[in-house]
Amino acid sequence: MAVILVYSDKPEVARELAFKGKEFAAALGLGLAAAALGEGAAGRAADLGAHGADTIYVSEDAALAGLQADVVADALAQIATQAAAAYVLIGSTRRGKELAGRLAQKLGAGAVSDVNSLVLTDGQLVGGRYALGGNTVAEERIDTAVKVFAVMPKTFEVGEPQAGAGAVETPALSLTPSKVSVVDRRAKEGQAVNLDAAPLIIGVGRGFPKREDLAVADGLAAALQAEVGCTKSIADFEWLPEDRIIGLSGAKTKPDLYLALGISGQIQHTVGVSQSKLIAAINTDKDAPIFQLADYGIVGDMFQVIPKLVEKLKSL
Amino acid sequence: MTVKIIVCVKTNMDLQMVRIKNREPVLEAIPYKVGDLEKNALEAAIQIKEGGADATIVALTVAEANGKVKETMKEALAMGADEAVIVSDPALAATDQAAVAAAVAKAVEKVGGADLLLFGEGSTDNYSGQVGSRVAELLGVPQIGYARKISLSDAGVRVERSMDDMIETLEAPCPAAVTVVSEINEPRIPSLMNIMKAGKKPTAEFTLADLGLDAAAAATQKSVLSNLAEEQDRKHIMIEGDPEAQAAGLVDALIKEGVLGR
Numbered sequence: 001m002a003v004i005l006v007y008s009d010k011p012e013v014a015r016e017l018a019f020k021g022k023e024f025a026a027a028l029g030l031g032l033a034a035a036a037l038g039e040g041a042a043g044r045a046a047d048l049g050a051h052g053a054d055t056i057y058v059s060e061d062a063a064l065a066g067l068q069a070d071v072v073a074d075a076l077a078q079i080a081t082q083a084a085a086a087y088v089l090i091g092s093t094r095r096g097k098e099l100a101g102r103l104a105q106k107l108g109a110g111a112v113s114d115v116n117s118l119v120l121t122d123g124q125l126v127g128g129r130y131a132l133g134g135n136t137v138a139e140e141r142i143d144t145a146v147k148v149f150a151v152m153p154k155t156f157e158v159g160e161p162q163a164g165a166g167a168v169e170t171p172a173l174s175l176t177p178s179k180v181s182v183v184d185r186r187a188k189e190g191q192a193v194n195l196d197a198a199p200l201i202i203g204v205g206r207g208f209p210k211r212e213d214l215a216v217a218d219g220l221a222a223a224l225q226a227e228v229g230c231t232k233s234i235a236d237f238e239w240l241p242e243d244r245i246i247g248l249s250g251a252k253t254k255p256d257l258y259l260a261l262g263i264s265g266q267i268q269h270t271v272g273v274s275q276s277k278l279i280a281a282i283n284t285d286k287d288a289p290i291f292q293l294a295d296y297g298i299v300g301d302m303f304q305v306i307p308k309l310v311e312k313l314k315s316l
Numbered sequence: 317m318t319v320k321i322i323v324c325v326k327t328n329m330d331l332q333m334v335r336i337k338n339r340e341p342v343l344e345a346i347p348y349k350v351g352d353l354e355k356n357a358l359e360a361a362i363q364i365k366e367g368g369a370d371a372t373i374v375a376l377t378v379a380e381a382n383g384k385v386k387e388t389m390k391e392a393l394a395m396g397a398d399e400a401v402i403v404s405d406p407a408l409a410a411t412d413q414a415a416v417a418a419a420v421a422k423a424v425e426k427v428g429g430a431d432l433l434l435f436g437e438g439s440t441d442n443y444s445g446q447v448g449s450r451v452a453e454l455l456g457v458p459q460i461g462y463a464r465k466i467s468l469s470d471a472g473v474r475v476e477r478s479m480d481d482m483i484e485t486l487e488a489p490c491p492a493a494v495t496v497v498s499e500i501n502e503p504r505i506p507s508l509m510n511i512m513k514a515g516k517k518p519t520a521e522f523t524l525a526d527l528g529l530d531a532a533a534a535a536t537q538k539s540v541l542s543n544l545a546e547e548q549d550r551k552h553i554m555i556e557g558d559p560e561a562q563a564a565g566l567v568d569a570l571i572k573e574g575v576l577g578r
Contacts (some may be wrong), residue, residue, distance in 0.1 A: 010480075069449065069459055094479045098461040098495075101413065101449025110414065110537030113444045121541075131543055133331035133441050136341050139541040178457040179492075183474065184485040200575070225575075236498060242478065248443060249498070257575045258393050267331070274546055278573055280566060295551040298562045308563030316567070316576065 002084045003031040006053070007076055008091030009067055013042050013153045014186045015051045017089045020118075020156035022052030024087075027120055033057060033083045034166075037075055038064040042168075049165030051158065057083065057171050067095060068178035073102035078173050080107060085146060087125060089118075100150040111148035112140045116155055116252065125149065134248045134271035152252065154196055193227055193243055195251040200226035200259075202216035202244055203273065204234055207262015207283060207302065217261055220306050223313040227254065230271045246272035261302050265290030282306075318370045319468060319490075321361045322430040323397065323419055325377045326453070327388040328441040339544040348382045350391045353436025355503035357496045360466055361434055362396040362504070369468060373397045374427065379404035380411060386519060393514035394506035400519040401427055407524055407531035411435045417450030422527035424455065427520070431490040432473055437462055437497050442572045445495070453492035459493040460486050464500045497542040 004025045005051050006017035016221040018034050025032040034053035036044045038060065057079045076099070080088055088103065090096045092114050104111035117128035118313040124141055127149050132140035142148070195201060202224065204217045214228075221228045229246040230239070246253055247269040263269060265281070265288055273279065273293075280296040281288075282305055291297045298305055329346040336342070350358075358375065365371040367564045375392035379385040401442060403419045424430060433455075435448035445461070452459035465476035472489040478497055494567060506514070555565035570576040 055482075067460070070452070073449075073453070094462055097445045098449055098459070101417075101444075101446035102453045102459065104446070105414070105417065105450040105453040110412065111444075111446055112538065113446060126541060129444075132334055132341055133443075135331065135336065136543045136545050138543040141539045141541055142537060143539055144537045180460060180486050180488045182484060183487055185555055186483050187420045188478075188481055188483055232498065236502075238499075242499060248440075257570065257573075274548060278570075278575060279550065280570070291552070291554075293548060293550060295553065295573075296566060297552070297554045298566060299554065300559060300562055304559040305562050308559050309566065312567045313576075314561055316571075 001031045002086045002123050003033040003055070004028070004083040004087045004089060004299050005033045005035060005076070005080050005083055007035040007037070008093065009095045010091055010153065011047065011089035013093060014048060016154070016156045016158050017091060017151060018048050018051040018053050019125040019158045021089055024120060024125060028123070030056065030086060033085065035076060035079050037072060038067050045168045046165045047161070049090070049133050049162070050161035053166040055083065055314055056166050056168050058168055059171060059173055061073045061173055063174050063175035063177045066178065066180070066182045068180045069095070069098045069102050071175055072099050074175055075104040075173050076103050079171055080146065082171055088146065088148045090148070090150050100148055104148040105305070107146045107148065108144060109142045109146040109148045110142040111150065112142060115149050115151045118149060118151055118155065130248060130271050134267040138218055149171045151218070182282045188243065189241070195227055195229050195244070195246060195253050198227040198253065199256045200224055201229050201246070201253055201255045201257070202226045203229050203231070203258060203260045203263050205231040205261070205263030205269070206233055211237070214239060216303060219310055223310045226259070229261055248272070260290050260294070261306070263292060264288045317468070317472065319431040320372045320374065321364065321432045321434060322374045322376050322424055323354065323357045323361050323392070324447065325358070325375050325389070325392055326351045326436070326439040327377055327382045327385055331441060336545040339547065341543070343500060348384060348388045350388060351436055351440040353438060353440065353498060354472045355395065356498050356500050357434040357436050358392055358395050358397060359501045359503040360496055363501065364466065364468055365396070374399050374401055374430070376401040376420065376423055377403070378416045379408060380416070381398070381409045384451060389519065390511070390514040391506070393517045394511045395504060396510070397517070399517055402519060402521045403524070403527065404521055405524040407534035407536065410525045410536065412536040412538055413444055413446035414537050417447050417454060418529060419524065419527060420451050421454035422487065422529055423522060424451070426522060426527055429491060432468065433457070433491065433493040435493065435495040437495040443444055444459050448493055448495045454578065455491070457491045457493055460488060460489040461495045463494050463496045466494060466496070466500070
């Protein structure tokens with residue numbers, strides 16, 4: 001039986017893909033296979049089985065150390081061929097996105113990356129993603145025999161694991177070590193923030209003339225118990241780390257409240273907040289595009305409004 | 317050390333000028349420009365050259381639907397590329413990443429290969445991030461994505477790159493394909509003098525046939541079923557008054573909406 005094959009370098013994303021992939025597979029009359037690759041892969045197999053995989057292909061081949069894109073693509077292409085994969089769903093993490101193009105090229109497959117919706121339409125999976133710099137959402141179907149979708153983390157919810165894990169297979173892979181070697185690896189600093197899950201988010205943009213002015217936003221964030229995110233330009237100035245970027249090149253958030261401070265509302269940013277339940281904005285320019293997207297708007301000097309806001313929040 | 321760096325450039329519509337009418341994008345008469353991340357890639361190449369490498373920088377593009385691609389690519393030449401290579405063919409007007417990658421790979425071979433291939437991590441308009449990886453596979457070279465520092469030595473290329481949760485330093489022998497992220501540098505704005513000089517720099521143009529590809533190679537592997545702006549249903553309530561009244565109004569609204577005081 002042909003299969004949907006799922007893979008991500010991030011176990012939690014692989015689980016999301018397996019759980020939803022199982023539903024697609026059942027509807028399409030396909031099996032669900034998962035791949036676990038690299039160091040510690042065998043230990044992740046049972047979890048993938050419990051989340052829907054009928055078969056888990058496990059390889060800890062030494063060539064997979066470091067999970068370099070060329071070798072992972074090679075391994076997945078071989079597994080996809082052995083398993084007769086009709087679809088390959090991979091997590092659109094940085095590693096996954098890098099992998100998608102190379103894997104698709106090996107498989108002669110069309111690929112859609114950064115997919116944030118995947119639905120079954122007329123017997124085929126159709127992926128939705130932002131296009132035209134976020135101005136539009138394109139719904140794309142792949143017309144090649146094998147189809148590769150790189151799906152954004154948290155696109156699918158994960159259900160309860162089920163007893164009765166899938167069958168673990170150790171595929172015979174012919175892999176050559178990557179020409180890329182790892183010199184150093186270190187965890188990023190300031191990784192504490194998880195904007196994807198934050199219920200209240202304050203966004204800061206170019207309306208803040210200098211780095212020190214961001215203290216005003218921090219004060220409001222403390223009073224609101226909100227996380228602070230930013231536009232790309234603020235991170236480009238290195239005023240905030242890049243994991244705070246919201247938008248096309250950063251987090252796609254879904255908070256209960258997004259409060260935009262000094263943000264004009266360029267589409268590259270607003271695609272990351274358009275799913276917010278409520279959007280409020282403070283900007284000096286009454287014609288700023290952010291007000292088109294706002295439920296509540298304040299035209300004014302945020303450096304005058306924010307201290308008053310903090311005062312009122314503290315008195316609640 | 318003599319090196320040849322090919323910077324692969326996508327030119328895209330100026331997205332600030334896209335207007336939405338009845339959820340449909342209005343794309344007539346929008347000028348093209350060199351993509352944002354490709355400018356970072358060009359800047360990275362120029363900095364390698366300015367750092368003392370005897371480097372030749374080639375800016376290579378596949379025209380796709382840009383009818384004025386030669387004009388657009390002057391921007392890359394004005395920044396500091398030594399020459400431009402343009403693949404232009406009517407068959408490429410509606411294409412996808414696989415076809416663009418095939419054309420890029422053939423064009424790279426046509427001009428004698430490169431020591432280093434640079435790409436943006438994604439294009440400004442579509443951000444798919446596929447072309448660099450596909451070209452690396454087609455040419456059989458190692459790839460390193462998301463570079464925020466690049467240095468070249470006789471041993472090859474060393475890259476510091478920014479991943480989801482870690483910073484990695486990687487090395488690969490040349491030729492290699494590297495994609496860059498925006499924080500790698502601040503792309504220069506060309507001087508008037510360099511803009512004037514750009515028109516005199518060599519530009520080679522190839523059709524698909526020149527590269528040994530037929531029109532079928534430009535066929536898309538995907539169908540776009542719809543491409544519409546997201547629907548937004550927002551209240552658009554403006555809170556008037558002095559800062560005090562505006563702050564009070566917003567706090568009241570947030571309480572009423574159930575966001576505060578839960």
